[in-house]
Amino acid sequence: TDADAASTAESNALRTPIVAVLGHVDHGKTTLLDTIRGSAVSEGEAGAITQHIGATAVPLETVSEMAGDLVDPTDFDLPGLLFIDTPGHHSFTTLRSRGGALADIAVVVVDVNDGFQPQTIEALEILQRTGTPFVVAANKIDTTPGWNPNDGRPIQETYEKQSQNARSRLDENLYEIIGDLSDEGFSADLYWRVQNFTKNVGVVPLSAITSEGIPDLLAVLMGLSQRYMKEQMAVDVTGPGAGTVLEVKDERGFGATVDVVLYDGSVRADDEIVVGGIDGPIVTEVRALLQPRPNAEIRVEKRFDKVDEVRAAAGIKIAAPELDDAMAGAPIRVVRDRDIEDVIEEVESELAEIQVSTEEE
Numbered sequence: 001t002d003a004d005a006a007s008t009a010e011s012n013a014l015r016t017p018i019v020a021v022l023g024h025v026d027h028g029k030t031t032l033l034d035t036i037r038g039s040a041v042s043e044g045e046a047g048a049i050t051q052h053i054g055a056t057a058v059p060l061e062t063v064s065e066m067a068g069d070l071v072d073p074t075d076f077d078l079p080g081l082l083f084i085d086t087p088g089h090h091s092f093t094t095l096r097s098r099g100g101a102l103a104d105i106a107v108v109v110v111d112v113n114d115g116f117q118p119q120t121i122e123a124l125e126i127l128q129r130t131g132t133p134f135v136v137a138a139n140k141i142d143t144t145p146g147w148n149p150n151d152g153r154p155i156q157e158t159y160e161k162q163s164q165n166a167r168s169r170l171d172e173n174l175y176e177i178i179g180d181l182s183d184e185g186f187s188a189d190l191y192w193r194v195q196n197f198t199k200n201v202g203v204v205p206l207s208a209i210t211s212e213g214i215p216d217l218l219a220v221l222m223g224l225s226q227r228y229m230k231e232q233m234a235v236d237v238t239g240p241g242a243g244t245v246l247e248v249k250d251e252r253g254f255g256a257t258v259d260v261v262l263y264d265g266s267v268r269a270d271d272e273i274v275v276g277g278i279d280g281p282i283v284t285e286v287r288a289l290l291q292p293r294p295n296a297e298i299r300v301e302k303r304f305d306k307v308d309e310v311r312a313a314a315g316i317k318i319a320a321p322e323l324d325d326a327m328a329g330a331p332i333r334v335v336r337d338r339d340i341e342d343v344i345e346e347v348e349s350e351l352a353e354i355q356v357s358t359e360e361e
């Protein structure tokens with residue numbers, strides 16, 4: 001029947017890849033995320049942007065508007081990209097999914113002038129250890145002496161418009177980064193020269209302030225995900241959800257809530273859930289699924305909208321009783337038609353893994 005066909009099509013849908021941003025302090029992680037969020041909001045048609053908790057969703061349509069000629073939406077069947085809003089190594093290592101990293105793909109931000117720094121090397125080690133594919137954003141190209149910015153343009157277009165002097169200064173810095181990557185054991189090149197992203201690391205020159213090269217970064221992330229992660233993204237987005245707790249927060253009118261990144265399946269407003277807590281799994285029932293209200297003002301009482309269902313990948317706030325002892329970094333699972341004992345066991349064994357890995361740190 002049509003209904004069956006529709007539901008098969010839905011459950012065959014690909015989920016959004018989850019993107020994390022890493023790198024040395026002050027190299028521009030926060031600015032990069034702010035810029036992507038800002039342009040996603042202004043490019044996205046009103047209503048097309050859903051607000052997420054702890055993450056920024058950039059739907060494919062918006063990616064293609066931001067990336068212009070670099071992304072033809074008909075080449076892709078992944079729904080877009082979901083950026084985790086908390087950049088940095090601590091959140092990357094504490095946020096896990098079924099033993100692996102929560103993020104499917106990472107951006108390592110390196111200041112082109114400052115080059116490799118201790119936390120750059122630390123980021124590469126973490127990504128290698130977790131087997132997470134990544135690209136390098138060579139940030140702050142606008143600080144190259146003599147640079148004339150062309151806001152929001154692709155890198156090669158703006159590069160061609162620069163003076164010979166500015167170009168060679170930038171080239172020098174970029175080759176230093178490529179050399180440092182090679183010293184760390186990664187064969188790397190400017191992204192447009194990379195044929196096989198599973199063997200070589202792509203370097204994307206950009207500026208988080210002028211947005212030059214941001215189209216390229218989005219195009220590379222989309223292309224890499226589509227090409228190499230399609231199988232991994234083929235989950236049943238209507239099945240019982242699996243996620244990771246970002247944060248436990250008290251919200252007026254709701255009590256303790258958990259902010260969650262959902263990486264598999266769905267959560268519905270009437271689901272029974274199992275959440276990892278300080279003293280073990282907590283079994284409870286969703287009271288409300290909350291998304292931030294668009295343009296909510298701080299003084300306005302109602303800061304959240306209630307929704308009936310969310311599908312992976314997504315950032316969502318869940319209000320439920322008994323969440324006071326829930327733990328950041330812990331797993332959350334929807335029970336739905338499964339045996340609750342199995343779900344509790346799953347959460348227990350993941351909690352045990354988290355304990356082991358924190359002791360290793």
Ligand code: GDP
Nearest residue numbers: 024025026027028029030031139140207208209
């Ligand atoms: P984080 O510590 O990695 O999150 O770095 P921030 O995003 O806080 O950036 C550190 C500083 O670098 C801030 O003053 C930013 O305004 C500045 N910055 C970040 N990206 C750029 C860029 O592309 N160009 C320029 N000129 N400054 C930048």
